[in-house]
Amino acid sequence: MTEPPTRLIYLFCLCPSEEVGSVPAAEAGWPVEWVAHEGLMAAIARIPPTSFDVSEQPSAQELSGLAQKALWHDQQIQQLSAQGLTVLPSRMGTLFRSEESLRQLLAGQQEAFGQVLQFLKGRLEFGCKVYMEEPLFQESLQAHPAFAPLNAEMETASPGKLYLLRKKKEQEMKRLQDQLLEQVLQEAATEIIGPAVAWKQGKLHGEQLTGNPLPMVLNLSLLVERQQQAEWQQSVEQAAERLAAQGLHLVLSGPWPPYHFTQIPEPETSTPEA
Amino acid sequence: MKSSLEILPAREATLSEVLDRILDKGVVISGDLILSVADIDLVYCGLRLVICSVDKLGEMTGVNTTEPTNQPRP
Numbered sequence: 001m002t003e004p005p006t007r008l009i010y011l012f013c014l015c016p017s018e019e020v021g022s023v024p025a026a027e028a029g030w031p032v033e034w035v036a037h038e039g040l041m042a043a044i045a046r047i048p049p050t051s052f053d054v055s056e057q058p059s060a061q062e063l064s065g066l067a068q069k070a071l072w073h074d075q076q077i078q079q080l081s082a083q084g085l086t087v088l089p090s091r092m093g094t095l096f097r098s099e100e101s102l103r104q105l106l107a108g109q110q111e112a113f114g115q116v117l118q119f120l121k122g123r124l125e126f127g128c129k130v131y132m133e134e135p136l137f138q139e140s141l142q143a144h145p146a147f148a149p150l151n152a153e154m155e156t157a158s159p160g161k162l163y164l165l166r167k168k169k170e171q172e173m174k175r176l177q178d179q180l181l182e183q184v185l186q187e188a189a190t191e192i193i194g195p196a197v198a199w200k201q202g203k204l205h206g207e208q209l210t211g212n213p214l215p216m217v218l219n220l221s222l223l224v225e226r227q228q229q230a231e232w233q234q235s236v237e238q239a240a241e242r243l244a245a246q247g248l249h250l251v252l253s254g255p256w257p258p259y260h261f262t263q264i265p266e267p268e269t270s271t272p273e274a
Numbered sequence: 275m276k277s278s279l280e281i282l283p284a285r286e287a288t289l290s291e292v293l294d295r296i297l298d299k300g301v302v303i304s305g306d307l308i309l310s311v312a313d314i315d316l317v318y319c320g321l322r323l324v325i326c327s328v329d330k331l332g333e334m335t336g337v338n339t340t341e342p343t344n345q346p347r348p
Contacts, residue, residue: 014301067289074292078284091300116301127295202294210290221295237279244278253282253291262301 007046009096012076013087015041016117031079035099037106052093077257086121087257119264122226126254130218136247185218191239196222198265221260
């Protein structure tokens, strides 16, 4: 029986050899080791075999350890990306028994990885999340054209009728709120996506994850040309202005390594995450 | 005038933001892996953490997690 290895190879990401090689090692201060194979460089660390083991019912300590590893994974890739490298992030927890097994993998899929790296070159990922302040959003609906006939009627109504019309308007607003929110978000999303190369719609998370008491109503990830970043950010700011006037708060995060874009998308496949 | 857009640089992102970006993302590489399968509810975030997989981890499960050797943060 083969002895288990004392160290495993943890893979952070792949980079094009020519980019890694273009920076002198002494100046680069890479936070990782490299394993080279033809045109690819794999950014790795050597870790104890038990580093990612957890119990079936993980303890708080184990979960905290995993969270630290998530930060560790992200931080190494971010550092490489921040140095201008094109990175193809691997999924967190990708482990190899040996350099040899990693090289075998690279040899088998070298062309596919090279194509994705080419696609990602000069592009950055950003996150756009929108949170709703419901009372402000409802207030903004008061003047919505959908309620114009009711508003006109209310202006001339007697006190008794006015009460009934107010109730009717409240019910209508409740009925239409989701539909109008969707419409507002769709318009904003179109503006935010704008010139992005690709985009994905993420899951909506609750306060438990976000720490934000306001409900998340939109979660987009976008891949943007580095050269168009400033221009694109301007259009996002304009969208944010419009959303803010309706009680919708936009938070932009990034630039991130392209975690959401590790496959070359078909033109029309920027769809919600599975 | 104060901008309505809040910008959060990635290096200052919270753990929850990082988890939202990286869990279940990144290229899935299959090959001769050691594999570690973990299907865990991160209690504080409700996300499911699915760590990459393959064979042979069965013999390595149940051991305490140890820190990676290359910890960037103290």
